[in-house]
Amino acid sequence: MYKVRIDQFEGPFDLLLYLLENARMDIYDIRVTEITEQYIGYLKEMDELNVEVGSEFIVLAAALIRLKSRMLLPRVTEVDETIVEEDPRTELAERLTEYLQTKKIAEMLQRREKEYSGIYTKPAEDISEYLNSPEELLKTDPDKFVRTFRSFLEKKKRLAEVRNRYERIRRNRSSVEERIAAMASMLERKWKNQDSVSFSELLAPNADRYDRTLSFMSLLEMIKMQEVNATQDRVYGEIEITKRTKDQTNVQ
Template sequence: MPFAMVHGQAFTQLPKDLYIPPDALEVFLEAFEGPLDLLLYLIRRQNLDILEINVADITHQYVKYVEMMEAMHFELAAEYLVMAAMLAEIKSRMLLPRSSEEEEEEEDPRAQLIRRLQEYERFKTAAEDIDEMPRMGREIHQATAQAPDRNATRPDPEVDMKEMLLALSEVLRRADMFESHHVEREKLSTRERMAQVLDRLSGNHFMPFVSLFSVEEGRLGVVVTFLAVMELIKEQLVEIVQSESFGSIHVKARTQ
């Protein structure tokens, strides 16, 4: 199996003139926030109780880790070296022979280190618990929405003459359905029809524009009624409204 393809050519062996710098590849297995974090990791990995740590083994593992980081050209913080020196001191003090009186008077060399580890473990556990809590912007996202303006008013559209002509054409189309072949001359007066329209609008309420027409009267009656309404509008005796574009047209007697 080729380990690389270059310009379509398979390579199964490394070129003899290939140079790989020593620092071309670096692998970091663990990342610690400080020397106490490293010590706590070493203790937990062996399932040991902090109160019963084996300083010799922990010191050996700690120093081995520090030497590994130095070999990888990793810049160590001074606190790692200080902790290494402290572990070496505790290890040497525990290896020195002591009398029974000195053991009773002198404090365990591990006591201070154990207290620091216990305190660090408490804060680390608390930080992990806090980090697992739901956080705004990470697990919880606050939604915001603005309600529409319910007080907005919509002005009534102006009634265009084209709208009235369209309504008239509809009435005329319906009037054609009642045409008769019996020819009889009728005397229709625009003034009389104006009075009839005003009489129908005397209730001070809106009426549909098309309801003013009587299709049984034929085209002549429709035209006379339409002219009567136009004259009433011209004389400002009636007013017309339309609630929306292309909507129904209504007529109402104008109040003085």
């Protein structure tokens, strides 16, 4: 027995096609007795469940019963002394074929509607003012135009300089740990020929504010770790860095 719900079908032909598909019957070779019993059995089951069935389903049931009775009668007629075998199922097959075609078109239209429902168009605007008088777009003071263009170039140049400086700083920026290692290596080389090294000797000739700050913070960290001694004779004077001996305990 086929158990399906009425609200899954758009009409009686939809239900009939469902039954034919499940019974693996060809539209042009319907086993009328078998499919009629299944169709009527389905309607009876709905009636037992107190489900209201549309009148169009009853009409098709009557048509199937009539077709079933016609299949029991002789299907041979004589026309102009010619014997012609009639198939009562032909009309039903044609109606099912037409229904299938209509259903496919409806499904295609539903897909198109869904696709185009997500497309939004912009209302047309009247641009005849610009098309009829295109020279209006170029009417301006030449001096003002030149000043505006120069301002644009200067702004672009400043932006490029800022980007280049940012890229250079980001490329060269190093951590305190890396700077301490570099300064320690430099101090070891210089202490071989001199007792003290000035802080300025540890800076690159083109050192900027960031490099100076990072080097000074690294020097303070080295003093804190008791790796070097540093002295400064006067405020803002040169900082002299000497090697710390093992017996020294205080920073000068």
